[in-house]
Amino acid sequence: MTMIQALRSAMDVMMERDDNVVVFGQDVGYFGGVFRVTEGLQAKYGKSRCFDAPISEGGIVGAAVGMGAYGLRPVVEIQFADYFYPASDQIVSEAARLRYRSAGDFTAPMTIRMPCGGGIYGGQTHSQSPEALFTHVCGIRTVMPSNPYDAKGLLIASIENDDPVIFLEPKRLYNGPFDGHHDRPVVPWSKHEMGNVPEGYYQVPLESAAVFRPGKDLTVLAYGTMVWVSECAARETGIDAEVIDLRSIWPLDLDTIVNSVKKTGRCVVVHEATRTSGFGAELVSLVQENCFYHLEAPIERVAGWDTPYPHAQEWAYFPGPERVGAAMKRVMEG
Template identity: 65%
Template sequence: MTMIEAINDALDIMLARDPDVVVLGEDIGFFGGVFRATAGLQAKHGRTRVFDTPISECGIIGVAVGMGAYGLRPVPEIQFADYIYPGLDQLISEAARLRYRSAAEFIAPMTVRTPFGGGIFGGQTHSQSPEALFTHVAGLKTVVPSTPHDAKGLLIAAIEDNDPVLFFEPKRLYNGPFDGYYDRPAKVWKGHADAVVPDGHYTIPLGKARTVREGEALTILAYGTMVHVAAGVVEATGVDAEIIDLRTLVPLDIEAIEQSVRKTGRCLIVHEATRTSGFGAELSALVTERCFYHLEAPVERVTGFDTPYPHSLEWAYFPGPVRVGEAIERLLAAD
């Protein structure tokens, strides 16, 4: 499957499996969504289970909070992550706090799906990576898949979770992986090992990282699109790097990170979002706190730039093979 197909399959399975699951968002019903992630679901499950909403992100998320408190399991889609900001108050002040402020009498078991990151030359209004904003909010969980296999298993786990989950889908990976070293546009997922998606219901636990490849020279921490960038650079250069796909940022598999960095003694963090206050800063702090006496070099970060997301210079904005390769060289050269 492609990642789009895997997401569609996860939603289809959960709609059939649990009558409390509902899917809502802008153009997700009859049209099937901008990226076709919900194609065919309304025709199969009906307009009361899969339905279009007005163009109101605050309304979409607010309705989902109410649905969750009432006993449903809503899966709202925000058409692009860049559009989520009008709904921040509902997510932060209501969804994230509902369980605590009601002494667990009410919960918000909602999964907010949204495409994020670059890959379509959408510029600053269709390409942002705001995941760090949500990792700062106690009560929210944050998930970022990098493969079709993980996208399906993580999405089902998120829908079944009793807390609100932000499910960020890297649009650059929707229809295929890509040559991470040369930064070419996406290939197809067909034939790719990570595109083998089991039939039926399965879950991948939230808070469990994946070791993409084992290595001894350094640890690379990445998620989403940047997993493939890192893998492409490592494959092309032959560096004996261990690549950890975080998969979920909150909860974070700090044990897997700590085990890897203590083994390699060097750590590189790669993410697409802007550098300042990005999630890489939290990762760097955690690695330094927990692995300081095992580090043989300072923790390095390769990220997007602290600028508005450019339209025509998208591929220069991405952490690409040159910058990732230079960071690897610095880490290996450090004493």
């Protein structure tokens, strides 16, 4: 399966298993979503289970909060992650707080799907990576898969979770893994083992990172598209890097991170979002706090520029294998 097909399969499986699962958002019904992730769900389950919503992100998320409190399990799509800002108050002040404000009497078991990141020349309002903003909010979980197998298992786990989940979907990975070189064709998922996705039900546990590429020279912490970029950088530099795919950005699988860094003694953090106040800063702090006496060199960060998203220069903005590889070499020489 492609990631698009895997995500659709996850919603299909859960809608069939649980009548309380409903899917809605802008154009997700008859049209099947702007990226066709929900294609066919309305035809199969009807307009009361998969339906279109007005162009009102605050209304979409606010309705989902009420549905969750009532006992449903809504899965809503924000068409692009860049569009979540009008729904910020509903996410932060309502969904994230509901369990605590009601002393556990009510929950918001809702999943908010958002395509994120660049790669489609979408410019500043279709290409952002806002994951760090969500990780600052207590009461919500933030997830970003790097491959179809994880995407399906994590989405099922998110739908079944009793707390709100921000589920970020890297657009560059929708149809195949990408190593970060824009002049190279995308490798079809059918030719990669991580495209082998079971048809039925399974979960990938939230809060569980994965060792994407074992290694002993240094640890790379990444998520989403940057997992593949980091793997490519390791291959091209010849450095035996261990690439950790966070999968669940927050809450975080700190044990897997700490065990890897203590083994290798070196660490590089990679993410597509803006460098300043990006989630990489939190990762650097956690590694420093937990692995200081095991570090053989300073920790390096590779990230996007501290600028508004550059439409015409997005492939320079992305951390590519060259920039990640250069950071790896500096850490190895440190």
